[in-house]
Amino acid sequence: xxxxxxxxxxxxxxxxxxxxxxxxxxxxxxxxxxxxxxxxxxxxxxxxxxxxxxxxxxxxxxxxxxxxxxxxxxxxxxxxxxxxxxxxxxxxxxxxxxxxxxxxxxxxxxxxxxxxxxxxxxxxxxxxxxxxxxxxxxxxxxxxxxxxxxxxxxxxxxxxxxxxxxxxxxxxxxxxxxxxxxxxxxxxxxxxxxxxxxxxxxxxxxxxxxxxxxxxxxxxxxxxxxxxxxxxxxxxxxxxxxxxxxxxxxxxxxxxxxxxxxxxxxxxxxxxxxxxxxxxxxxxxxxxxxxxxxxxxxxxxxxxxxxxxxxxxxxxxxxxxxxxxxxxxxxxxxxxxxxxxxxxxxxxxxxxxxxxxxxxxxxxxxxxxxxxxxxxxxxxxxxxxxxxxxxxxxxxxxxxxxxxxxxxxxxxxxxxxxxxxxxxxxxxxxxxxxxxxxxxxxxxxxxxxxxxxxxxxx
Amino acid sequence: xxxxxxxxxxxxxxxxxxxxxxxxxxxxxxxxxxxxxxxxxxxxxxxxxxxxxxxxxxxxxxxxxxxxxxxxxxxxxxxxxxxxxxxxxxxxxxxxxxxxxxxxxxxxxxxxxxxxxxxxxxxxxxxxxxxxxxxxxxxxxxxxxxxxxxxxxxxxxxxxxxxxxxxxxxxxxxxxxxxxxxxxxxxxxxxxxxxxxxxxxxxxxxxxxxxxxxxxxxxxxxxxxxxxxxxxxxxxxxxxxxxxxxxxxxxxxxxxxxxxxxxxxxxxxxxxxxxxxxxxxxxxxxxxxxxxxxxxxxxxxxxxxxxxxxxxxxxxxxxxxxxxxxxxxxxxxxxxxxxxxxxxxxxxxxxxxx
Numbered sequence: 001x002x003x004x005x006x007x008x009x010x011x012x013x014x015x016x017x018x019x020x021x022x023x024x025x026x027x028x029x030x031x032x033x034x035x036x037x038x039x040x041x042x043x044x045x046x047x048x049x050x051x052x053x054x055x056x057x058x059x060x061x062x063x064x065x066x067x068x069x070x071x072x073x074x075x076x077x078x079x080x081x082x083x084x085x086x087x088x089x090x091x092x093x094x095x096x097x098x099x100x101x102x103x104x105x106x107x108x109x110x111x112x113x114x115x116x117x118x119x120x121x122x123x124x125x126x127x128x129x130x131x132x133x134x135x136x137x138x139x140x141x142x143x144x145x146x147x148x149x150x151x152x153x154x155x156x157x158x159x160x161x162x163x164x165x166x167x168x169x170x171x172x173x174x175x176x177x178x179x180x181x182x183x184x185x186x187x188x189x190x191x192x193x194x195x196x197x198x199x200x201x202x203x204x205x206x207x208x209x210x211x212x213x214x215x216x217x218x219x220x221x222x223x224x225x226x227x228x229x230x231x232x233x234x235x236x237x238x239x240x241x242x243x244x245x246x247x248x249x250x251x252x253x254x255x256x257x258x259x260x261x262x263x264x265x266x267x268x269x270x271x272x273x274x275x276x277x278x279x280x281x282x283x284x285x286x287x288x289x290x291x292x293x294x295x296x297x298x299x300x301x302x303x304x305x306x307x308x309x310x311x312x313x314x315x316x317x318x319x320x321x322x323x324x325x326x327x328x329x330x331x332x333x334x335x336x337x338x339x340x341x342x343x344x345x346x347x348x349x350x351x352x353x354x355x356x357x358x359x360x361x362x363x364x365x366x367x368x369x370x371x372x373x374x375x376x377x378x379x380x381x382x383x384x385x386x387x388x389x390x391x392x393x394x395x396x397x398x399x400x401x402x403x404x405x406x407x408x409x410x411x412x413x414x415x416x417x418x419x420x421x422x423x424x425x426x427x428x429x430x431x432x433x434x435x436x437x438x439x440x441x442x443x444x445x446x447x448x449x450x451x452x453x454x455x456x457x458x
Numbered sequence: 459x460x461x462x463x464x465x466x467x468x469x470x471x472x473x474x475x476x477x478x479x480x481x482x483x484x485x486x487x488x489x490x491x492x493x494x495x496x497x498x499x500x501x502x503x504x505x506x507x508x509x510x511x512x513x514x515x516x517x518x519x520x521x522x523x524x525x526x527x528x529x530x531x532x533x534x535x536x537x538x539x540x541x542x543x544x545x546x547x548x549x550x551x552x553x554x555x556x557x558x559x560x561x562x563x564x565x566x567x568x569x570x571x572x573x574x575x576x577x578x579x580x581x582x583x584x585x586x587x588x589x590x591x592x593x594x595x596x597x598x599x600x601x602x603x604x605x606x607x608x609x610x611x612x613x614x615x616x617x618x619x620x621x622x623x624x625x626x627x628x629x630x631x632x633x634x635x636x637x638x639x640x641x642x643x644x645x646x647x648x649x650x651x652x653x654x655x656x657x658x659x660x661x662x663x664x665x666x667x668x669x670x671x672x673x674x675x676x677x678x679x680x681x682x683x684x685x686x687x688x689x690x691x692x693x694x695x696x697x698x699x700x701x702x703x704x705x706x707x708x709x710x711x712x713x714x715x716x717x718x719x720x721x722x723x724x725x726x727x728x729x730x731x732x733x734x735x736x737x738x739x740x741x742x743x744x745x746x747x748x749x750x751x752x753x754x755x756x757x758x759x760x761x762x763x764x765x766x767x768x769x770x771x772x773x774x775x776x777x778x779x780x781x782x783x784x785x786x787x788x789x790x791x792x793x794x795x796x797x798x799x800x801x802x803x804x805x806x807x808x809x810x811x812x
Contacts, residue, residue: 119475119476119479120479120483122476123476123479123480123483124480124483125738125740125741126476126477126480126740126741126784126787126788126791127480127483127484127741127780127784127787128741128742128744128745128748128783128784128786128787129741129742129745130745130748130749130760130763130783131763131776131779131780131783131784132780134763134766134767134776134779134780135484135487135773135776135777135779135780136487137767137776138766138771138772138773138775138776138777139487139488139490139491139495139773141771141773142491142495142498142771142773143490143491143492143495145495145771146491146492146494146495146498151770151771152769153767153768153769188741249610252610252612253610253611253612253749256612256753257612257749257752257753258752258764258767259752259763259767260767269612269613269616273616276616276619276620276624277616277619277620277623277624278624279624280624281620281624282620282624282625283617283620283621290616290620294613294616297610297613298608298609298610298613301608301610302608305607305608
């Protein structure tokens, strides 16, 4: 829950989620947004004479103009979203599953086996994707040829074409359907997942709760599935989100340079290329040939990167970006002695106070000390029975409106111990008032007056 | 033995080990094809029909033990890699190894120029923007880097081509203008390295040098932008963590001037993580080089697979290309590691300890 809340505390992530939902909507609603007709082949629709090789500007028949051969840009952009989404998710899910399981198993096994498996995965890092695609294409080609088929690599917008003079065996049919780029992208992008999960599992393995699970008789696969995988899936999701966008961009790139794979967006760009980078081409005159597709491809990549970055920040909160601060941020004891607050001196209004007038900055807020350190100071002072010093630190936090819920919890505990201190009640009242709890604040102020009267009398 | 030499030997052995693992994996991938298909890797030159008769294929299956267990086949394949010329490519009409070697200088020239441009620029811009975060330069750098990392190279290439080639006519694709290509084969131009920029200097032909640079400008730009932005981001993140370390504060307290602090003390500290990340993405850098070559029609190593995918299937070319590009990636990793060790003694010690 906290991670989801943290994720939505950046405005960039709202943008990313909005864009993602827009892409998902377009992918799902493609048949409504741009219905197919008799002249549609795959994701391409012809809206005029197919022999007319001059791209026409946008009109009511083709909302974003046409390419040479009167291919409708708008139709392919819409239907290409569906392809792209499918392709990207397939790559990401494939790499994610294989990488996470590989990393978890090798990390759990440890020792020699772990060393061997990690060496093996390192080897994949030295293999360039383009060589993988080339070799897989050729492997499929020579296999089909040795079965008696005839193989063509690149036929216009259809990709590869295979002819058989007889009915080929089923597995050859399967080979012909496989997209070599899809396979290669999965083969060459699972390694980061494996390394990441491996590191996490190696660290977790020594922790007490895993040892407890083992001591209770949990078998290796149960421990991996029940405890280790759930703990390492979060960071791996970050990689997966980025992979979706990267995979689609790589697919478009490979289609553009003619290395197999049929990405609709990549084909759009390569069909219109002569009007952009051919002799007499002009981006500004024939903008619809190039700019809409480019924007969509880039936006798709950016969307997934924003989501990846956002998830990464949500899982590793201390990465130094400014964000809205919620009042209920917990302080882990370990981070107290970390580096100084980069946001020091900048007043960030807590979410529940947004819209209310910003209080004038307290002069002391210029001091750049991490709030958690101040809190620690206050707690130390309580342990040392130095109540005035503790109160000073709490007041400081209240004035900054930071860690208010922790402060309130602490003060509530303190008033039980030192119920005769009017200053303490007043501070608690201030904290409650700051957090928007005026009723309880008034009660605390009233109690402060009662105690002060008693104390004064006594 | 001096520690650096010890490190070098260890690192080279490690590189050879990974080369062996990856070729084993590669050949394991070949094993999914039937032996008849694998025999095509070894076919001699000749016309289509006569070199693929059943008798010829069976002969090659016999000679390279293609119907025996995996390890035996692998051993014979490695032996053929070491002794022979990596098979005959029907689409190139040549043996694979010589055609790969002949095209290497083009790729190497592009890679070297890009690395020389992008590594210092990436480190410098990352350092400056990370040293003073949220200042004007930092904002500018981060916006440009964002655009740089989110623009796919082929789209950047199209934009560059349409501006600088079609409209302005400053730069062009290919290696040289058509009229100068003839001069390369004339007797007055001697080839030393195969890299046009260096050869033209050695021959004293400045017109060729300028023309070659004009043709390299766009590929180098396309290749550099993405990796410059990535490297700069990593450097920026590292320096922001490093800036508050005690040794920097101590140096400040001793009165070390800020420029010296950045370019001497901080630079050394960020080198290791930045170069490590680059080393890990060496494969994608090499893929990027090939993609750029294909887009700009530079006839480098990647031409081998481009030609091999034009008509008939050509497995020897693709397999040779794969092995060769793996060697290039491992070479790049080795180079970056040695560079890092030369600059940062901590890295050397770590490797020796492991």
